[in-house]
Amino acid sequence: MNEQNTNKDKQEKIFSIAVKAVKASRKLREVGTDEKRKALNTIADLLDKKADDIKFRNEIDVEAARQDGLGKALVDRLILDEKRIKSMTDGIREVASLEDPVGKVLEKKTLPSGLEIIKKSVPLGVVAMIYESRPNVTADSAALCLMSSNAVILRGGSEALNSNLAIGHYIREALQATAIPSDAVQVFDDTDRELVEYLVTMKGLIDVVIPRGSEKMINHISIKSSVPVVGHGKGLCHIYIDESADKDMAVNIVHNAKVQRPGVCNAVETLLIHSSCAGEILPAVCEKLSASGVELRGDEKAVKIYSMNEASQEDWSTEYLDLILSIKVVDSVQEAIEHIERYGSRHSDAIITSGDVSRDKFFAAVDSACVYHNASTRFTDGGQMGLGAEIGISNQKLHARGPMGLKELTTYKYLLSGSGLVRP
Amino acid sequence: MNEQNTNKDKQEKIFSIAVKAVKASRKLREVGTDEKRKALNTIADLLDKKADDIKFRNEIDVEAARQDGLGKALVDRLILDEKRIKSMTDGIREVASLEDPVGKVLEKKTLPSGLEIIKKSVPLGVVAMIYESRPNVTADSAALCLMSSNAVILRGGSEALNSNLAIGHYIREALQATAIPSDAVQVFDDTDRELVEYLVTMKGLIDVVIPRGSEKMINHISIKSSVPVVGHGKGLCHIYIDESADKDMAVNIVHNAKVQRPGVCNAVETLLIHSSCAGEILPAVCEKLSASGVELRGDEKAVKIYSMNEASQEDWSTEYLDLILSIKVVDSVQEAIEHIERYGSRHSDAIITSGDVSRDKFFAAVDSACVYHNASTRFTDGGQMGLGAEIGISNQKLHARGPMGLKELTTYKYLLSGSGLVRP
Numbered sequence: 051m052n053e054q055n056t057n058k059d060k061q062e063k064i065f066s067i068a069v070k071a072v073k074a075s076r077k078l079r080e081v082g083t084d085e086k087r088k089a090l091n092t093i094a095d096l097l098d099k100k101a102d103d104i105k106f107r108n109e110i111d112v113e114a115a116r117q118d119g120l121g122k123a124l125v126d127r128l129i130l131d132e133k134r135i136k137s138m139t140d141g142i143r144e145v146a147s148l149e150d151p152v153g154k155v156l157e158k159k160t161l162p163s164g165l166e167i168i169k170k171s172v173p174l175g176v177v178a179m180i181y182e183s184r185p186n187v188t189a190d191s192a193a194l195c196l197m198s199s200n201a202v203i204l205r206g207g208s209e210a211l212n213s214n215l216a217i218g219h220y221i222r223e224a225l226q227a228t229a230i231p232s233d234a235v236q237v238f239d240d241t242d243r244e245l246v247e248y249l250v251t252m253k254g255l256i257d258v259v260i261p262r263g264s265e266k267m268i269n270h271i272s273i274k275s276s277v278p279v280v281g282h283g284k285g286l287c288h289i290y291i292d293e294s295a296d297k298d299m300a301v302n303i304v305h306n307a308k309v310q311r312p313g314v315c316n317a318v319e320t321l322l323i324h325s326s327c328a329g330e331i332l333p334a335v336c337e338k339l340s341a342s343g344v345e346l347r348g349d350e351k352a353v354k355i356y357s358m359n360e361a362s363q364e365d366w367s368t369e370y371l372d373l374i375l376s377i378k379v380v381d382s383v384q385e386a387i388e389h390i391e392r393y394g395s396r397h398s399d400a401i402i403t404s405g406d407v408s409r410d411k412f413f414a415a416v417d418s419a420c421v422y423h424n425a426s427t428r429f430t431d432g433g434q435m436g437l438g439a440e441i442g443i444s445n446q447k448l449h450a451r452g453p454m455g456l457k458e459l460t461t462y463k464y465l466l467s468g469s470g471l472v473r474p
Numbered sequence: 475m476n477e478q479n480t481n482k483d484k485q486e487k488i489f490s491i492a493v494k495a496v497k498a499s500r501k502l503r504e505v506g507t508d509e510k511r512k513a514l515n516t517i518a519d520l521l522d523k524k525a526d527d528i529k530f531r532n533e534i535d536v537e538a539a540r541q542d543g544l545g546k547a548l549v550d551r552l553i554l555d556e557k558r559i560k561s562m563t564d565g566i567r568e569v570a571s572l573e574d575p576v577g578k579v580l581e582k583k584t585l586p587s588g589l590e591i592i593k594k595s596v597p598l599g600v601v602a603m604i605y606e607s608r609p610n611v612t613a614d615s616a617a618l619c620l621m622s623s624n625a626v627i628l629r630g631g632s633e634a635l636n637s638n639l640a641i642g643h644y645i646r647e648a649l650q651a652t653a654i655p656s657d658a659v660q661v662f663d664d665t666d667r668e669l670v671e672y673l674v675t676m677k678g679l680i681d682v683v684i685p686r687g688s689e690k691m692i693n694h695i696s697i698k699s700s701v702p703v704v705g706h707g708k709g710l711c712h713i714y715i716d717e718s719a720d721k722d723m724a725v726n727i728v729h730n731a732k733v734q735r736p737g738v739c740n741a742v743e744t745l746l747i748h749s750s751c752a753g754e755i756l757p758a759v760c761e762k763l764s765a766s767g768v769e770l771r772g773d774e775k776a777v778k779i780y781s782m783n784e785a786s787q788e789d790w791s792t793e794y795l796d797l798i799l800s801i802k803v804v805d806s807v808q809e810a811i812e813h814i815e816r817y818g819s820r821h822s823d824a825i826i827t828s829g830d831v832s833r834d835k836f837f838a839a840v841d842s843a844c845v846y847h848n849a850s851t852r853f854t855d856g857g858q859m860g861l862g863a864e865i866g867i868s869n870q871k872l873h874a875r876g877p878m879g880l881k882e883l884t885t886y887k888y889l890l891s892g893s894g895l896v897r898p
């Protein structure tokens with residue numbers, strides 16, 4: 051009986067959050083571009099002003115994480131210092147300066163029947179973000195959702211609860227002086243997992259769920275959710291060095307894609323190299339990687355060319371997110387494509403070649419969100435690709451593929467006009 | 475032990491179908507526009523030639539349906555006569571003549587970093603269609619999927635099994651003489667429901683599931699599926715007659731939207747009318763509807779203006795798909811909008827008004843795929859809206875909204891080129 055009551059309370063709590071978001075999203079439809087920009091700048095100003103309090107709340111999280119024995123890298127991701135808060139508020143101001151994605155006429159036509167059709171971009175409505183650790187995601191996501199006229203429900207990780215609540219509190223406080231209702235941004239004050247499971251079944255109230263975190267978390271959300279999900283999934287990225295590749299270019303690109311920031315989804319995890327150039331190019335590639343502390347794991351042929359550990363079958367499907375690279379020697383661009391099709395995550399894959407035929411074949415056959423030629427996979431990023439800030443990187447095919455910026459936070463509707471038109 | 479083996483067999487059967495589809499979809503990426511058009515015309519020719527056999531197989535289904543005591547309307551939807559087969563093959567030829575949605579350059583830019591980005595339309599990959607009764611959907615969907623370079627797995631209703639298998643058989647036979655592999659079209663030969671449940675969990679192999687049928691079926695599929703779903707959902711469409719509406723226009727539009735084809739999702743189910751004009755316009759509207767045999771169910775105010783049954787609370791959320799109309803008198807466009815927000819299905823809703831202010835308010839606030847001004851809701855249809863044939867009508871917001879034609883069966887990928895670019 052008690053448990054039933056608790057469940058009912060939880061469900062009602064989530065329902066009430068969702069209804070508030072829907073109401074705010076309806077008001078948001080009437081807020082103009084300038085008012086949105088002004089509101090975002092007001093938020094950034096208040097967060098700057100309250101930086102000390104945010105740092106204070108953040109220290110509670112950081113201290114708890116240290117006491118819980120969280121790894122150094124994870125603790126580091128949690129920390130909000132002066133510089134990171136400044137970068138967070140700069141990010142909000144940048145979003146405020148981007149083009150408004152809402153209200154655009156995407157198509158306009160008059161049909162033979164006399165029906166006039168306008169296809170117009172509109173907000174999605176209510177976005178639910180579910181994410182882990184880094185508290186700046188709270189501010190980034192709020193800014194992107196508001197600029198695209200969406201209400202947002204933010205559910206961060208339990209380890210960042212105090213930080214997220216502080217940021218959420220000041221965002222809502224800042225909104226009180228603007229045209230946007232405060233309920234357009236709601237931050238979960240409870241990290242009970244059951245609440246999330248209720249949240250993702252609020253179909254009809256919530257329009258999209260964006261999970262951002264581990265593959266396990268994303269899969270769990272996808273299975274539980276009745277609301278459409280756009281997942282920010284894993285990146286098992288490949289670089290293929292073709293027989294006609296430039297040696298220096300190959301060395302630099304592989305090094306950049308592996309070493310510049312190994313813990314992110316667009317870093318390379320597997321190197322494929324054509325057998326005809328492996329003897330010449332692979333040692334130079336390995337030399338430079340080893341010098342940066344990268345552990346190399348090669349297939350039978352690779353270990354004969356350069357001394358390294360042997361790769362196991364499991365390596366080809368592992369996203370290391372670390373200074374580790376698996377290496378396989380292949381006999382053709384076709385074999386490289388087949389390997390990517392089998393083990394890749396449809397995120398970002400690159401070919402290094404001076405041959406147009408290989409490039410075109412790779413471009414046509416590799417079915418990933420971002421396919422590269424003679425460039426590092428590290429460019430898969432909203433900022434780098436000129437989309438502005440991003441709320442995530444989708445490696446599913448529906449709705450949005452690759453970096454999701456403001457435009458990907460909108461949908462469209464058709465406005466159809468006649469002068470008494472009926473269907474014959 | 476036995477049951478476990480059966481489940482394993484079923485899973486393997488579905489896995490094998492999905493793998494064949496994936497292989498076919500990879501080959502399809504290389505098939506050009508002319509080859510696709512030629513293949514569709516070859517299919518249409520063979521289906522015409524085999525019309526007698528298709529009718530013969532169809533009669534088995536129709537006879538079984540009669541013996542099972544299926545309603546007259548349902549039996550009628552099953553029947554494939556000469557005329558319907560001709561209309562089906564004409565439909566395939568029409569799809570063959572549409573613009574190829576694949577390989578289009580959607581955006582092209584060079585960023586300050588020197589990175590060249592091309593955003594290009596590509597097929598979704600493998601589409602799984604789950605639908606009920608009408609066997610022509612088998613041919614329509616196959617044509618649309620092939621023209622958009624997708625492989626398709628078709629699972630129709632058990633009552634149309636023989637008809638669907640016959641159509642599928644000749645489509646595959648026709649494909650043997652074309653550049654498209656036969657496995658690009660696979661029709662389920664077994665209507666065991668468990669098979670469908672395995673099908674919709676083949677994430678990574680199947681890219682999208684399109685359920686088309688009852689709301690119950692769509693909800694069931696949405697819950698079971700780990701693959702993204704684009705549902706062809708219910709249509710609870712409204713027409714609002716504003717105070718400045720033209721009387722004759724209102725009478726004609728409401729009559730057309732209710733009577734012209736009451737069993738479809740874009741027919742009107744609820745009429746809202748402004749109190750200031752209800753006295754003058756409502757009797758004329760009701761008169762004409764009654765003359766066509768429409769049962770009217772009004773709220774308190776409506777029944778005082780014209781003699782009709784009283785509507786219950788349930789009526790406002792009922793999709794009749796029949797000659798029944800619920801009627802409510804409201805005091806403002808705002809009240810009409812709020813009713814639509816509360817009870818509507820975000821499909822198609824119309825305002826009849828000569829006032830720009832009311833129209834603009836309605837256009838901005840009503841959050842439906844298709845919002846109409848002075849026109850019948852019956853135009854929500856791929857053909858009527860100039861999209862060509864449609865595979866369904868989506869009333870969700872992600873990926874596709876409203877009629878889904880060829881373009882909505884594609885996604886995009888980014889092709890990024892540099893000359894040795896690395897991220898600084």
